[in-house]
Amino acid sequence: MEHAIRAEGLVRRFGTTTALAGVDLAVRTGTVFGLLGPNGAGKTTAVRVLATLLVPDAGHATVAGYDVVRQAHQVRHCIGLTGQYASVDETLTGAENLLLIGRLLGMSRVAARARAGELLAEFHLTDAGGRAAKTYSGGMRRRLDLAASLVGRPQVLFLDEPTTGLDPRSRNELWDLVRGLVSTGVTVLLTTQYLEEADQLADELAVVDHGRVIATGTPDELKAKIGGQVVVVRPLTAADLPRVAAIAAELTGAGPEIGQSAVTVPVSGTAVLPELVRRLDEAGVEVGELALRGSTLDEVFLSLTGHRPEDDDGGDGDELVVTRERTTA
Amino acid sequence: MTAITAAPALAPARRVGLLTGVRHALTLAWRSLVQIKHNPMELLDLSIQPVMFLLLFTFVFGGAISGSPGDYLQFALPGIIVQNAIFATMTTGFGLNMDLTKGVFDRLRSLPIARWAPLGGRILADTTKQAWSMALLVGVGALLGFRLQNGLSGLLGAFALLLAFSLAAAWISVLVGVSVGEPEKVQIFGFMVIFPLTFTSNAFVPTETMPGWLQAWVEVNPVTILADALRGMLIGGPVAAPTVQSLLWAVAIAAIFGPLAMRALKRRL
Numbered sequence: 001m002e003h004a005i006r007a008e009g010l011v012r013r014f015g016t017t018t019a020l021a022g023v024d025l026a027v028r029t030g031t032v033f034g035l036l037g038p039n040g041a042g043k044t045t046a047v048r049v050l051a052t053l054l055v056p057d058a059g060h061a062t063v064a065g066y067d068v069v070r071q072a073h074q075v076r077h078c079i080g081l082t083g084q085y086a087s088v089d090e091t092l093t094g095a096e097n098l099l100l101i102g103r104l105l106g107m108s109r110v111a112a113r114a115r116a117g118e119l120l121a122e123f124h125l126t127d128a129g130g131r132a133a134k135t136y137s138g139g140m141r142r143r144l145d146l147a148a149s150l151v152g153r154p155q156v157l158f159l160d161e162p163t164t165g166l167d168p169r170s171r172n173e174l175w176d177l178v179r180g181l182v183s184t185g186v187t188v189l190l191t192t193q194y195l196e197e198a199d200q201l202a203d204e205l206a207v208v209d210h211g212r213v214i215a216t217g218t219p220d221e222l223k224a225k226i227g228g229q230v231v232v233v234r235p236l237t238a239a240d241l242p243r244v245a246a247i248a249a250e251l252t253g254a255g256p257e258i259g260q261s262a263v264t265v266p267v268s269g270t271a272v273l274p275e276l277v278r279r280l281d282e283a284g285v286e287v288g289e290l291a292l293r294g295s296t297l298d299e300v301f302l303s304l305t306g307h308r309p310e311d312d313d314g315g316d317g318d319e320l321v322v323t324r325e326r327t328t329a
Numbered sequence: 330m331t332a333i334t335a336a337p338a339l340a341p342a343r344r345v346g347l348l349t350g351v352r353h354a355l356t357l358a359w360r361s362l363v364q365i366k367h368n369p370m371e372l373l374d375l376s377i378q379p380v381m382f383l384l385l386f387t388f389v390f391g392g393a394i395s396g397s398p399g400d401y402l403q404f405a406l407p408g409i410i411v412q413n414a415i416f417a418t419m420t421t422g423f424g425l426n427m428d429l430t431k432g433v434f435d436r437l438r439s440l441p442i443a444r445w446a447p448l449g450g451r452i453l454a455d456t457t458k459q460a461w462s463m464a465l466l467v468g469v470g471a472l473l474g475f476r477l478q479n480g481l482s483g484l485l486g487a488f489a490l491l492l493a494f495s496l497a498a499a500w501i502s503v504l505v506g507v508s509v510g511e512p513e514k515v516q517i518f519g520f521m522v523i524f525p526l527t528f529t530s531n532a533f534v535p536t537e538t539m540p541g542w543l544q545a546w547v548e549v550n551p552v553t554i555l556a557d558a559l560r561g562m563l564i565g566g567p568v569a570a571p572t573v574q575s576l577l578w579a580v581a582i583a584a585i586f587g588p589l590a591m592r593a594l595k596r597r598l
Binding site: 048051052053054073074076077079080081083084087088089090091092093096100101103104105106132148149152 | 367368436442
């Protein structure tokens with residue numbers, strides 16, 4: 001099977017809001033695919049449809065070769081789900097949680113217990129295995145969540161914002177665990193708001209906004225898509241920021257982003273640099289720092305959607321667009 | 330990481346058979362019962378609270394209502410059992426709401442198990458808890474001097490009727506549990522609705538002592554009817570009429586709230 005997950009034209013509405021407005025995905029078997037987007041973009045809805053928890057209003061999808069609607073039961077045999085909305089029972093111990101899932105999957109008591117012990121050891125939870133999950137730290141909870149989704153040795157794993165709210169160390173630990181899983185041939189669909197996470201883990205990415213996939217590609221391809229490089233200009237006085245932005249916009253034809261003390265603008269080559277320096281000089285802007293660097297996924301996202309991924313769908317993003325219109329006008 | 334994954338051995342089955350589904354429900358019932366071990370609050374709800382109610386009512390109100398705690402116990406124990414059972418139905422909605430808000434329900438639904446097993450398992454566990462509380466109340470009541478008048482058959486009949494009624498009333502609890510945002514709201518519902526419902530019945534005091542307008546309600550209150558049926562079975566008196574009426578109530582409640590609860594659950598998911 002070339003693609004472990006395929007989706008075509010998935011639509012899902014909740015009342016008057018459209019969570020998915022026609023999503024197409026193709027995830028190659030054995031790879032990590034990242035769904036990247038802000039809160040409310042439709043990432044979780046997409047995962048819930050693919051994990052058979054929600055029936056789509058239109059479109060269809062297959063997971064591990066099975067149709068998520070007509071063959072939902074077979075799909076459930078092949079998947080593991082971990083995330084913000086699929087969690088363990090906090091009142092049970094870590095071991096009991098894994099035992100419960102093993103038993104539900106049809107394992108004998110002995111086999112389920114053995115599997116639970118194996119997973120607890122693998123996820124460094126052996127000592128905590130006898131404690132109620134509600135006493136676990138955030139990182140331990142996520143590791144138990146992940147372990148719980150692996151009891152049945154799934155071929156396809158859905159990780160819905162697996163590290164949201166975790167400290168950097170726990171996040172790195174979880175990333176290592178996911179990398180380890182992928183090396184054993186599991187296909188992972190990961191949703192995240194963290195560009196760094198997508199950059200670190202995903203072989204391929206789909207950027208989702210307002211229920212649509214607005215770009216797909218490898219992280220490098222996506223970075224290249226907007227020129228691949230950005231120029232950062234930091235004037236000595238912040239009052240010069242609008243003028244810098246106006247000059248940058250005129251030269252590059254792209255929308256510059258005005259930060260606290262610097263203007264960032266995507267460029268398609270280095271040729272524009274001398275001209276930029278000359279124009280800034282002519283305008284009498286004193287420049288404290290001028291740098292050319294590869295763009296981050298953050299900037300890719302901004303240029304694709306007009307707002308930063310951490311934003312909610314509303315206010316901040318719109319504001320940013322307004323600012324940009326003002327400076328380019 | 331070789332321990333973590335490997336290709337699954339068998340091609341997955343197409344759907345879940347009934348027997349397998351029952352096994353899933355039993356496993357999930359086990360889960361609900363194991364929770365008691367880790368949650369002292371559950372023990373409090375199941376054991377200490379019913380016994381405390383029994384002791385307080387018997388010894389604080391007994392003399393005033395029936396002349397002596399002993400006489401009152403004979404009258405009130407069936408009523409206390411009914412009140413406790415109706416309160417206990419709320420645990421179904423509370424637990425279901427916890428599972429929904431915490432994401433446990435989604436995790437369960439992503440597993441290849443019978444679709445009805447999560448709800449079925451919970452109701453099965455709660456029915457077991459009901460039986461335990463009732464047995465405890467009868468046991469402690471017997472220690473305090475309660476005497477069964479219709480022997481074992483009366484006791485078993487009372488158990489059966491109470492569990493049947495609780496199963497039906499659990500649908501109200503499911504509807505509440507699925508409809509409200511947080512588990513705490515299930516408890517608020519229990520307090521605001523079940524408290525007055527059980528107290529405006531003859532569970533604790535004879536109907537004749539109440540004002541006329543209240544009597545009119547008390548006589549049609551299903552709690553009264555159920556308490557009458559249990560009294561008939563445990564301490565003697567008419568059995569057939571209140572039992573049939575209780576069962577009719579149970580059927581009506583299940584017929585109305587079962588579909589409403591299922592619809593609300595589908596909408597929530």
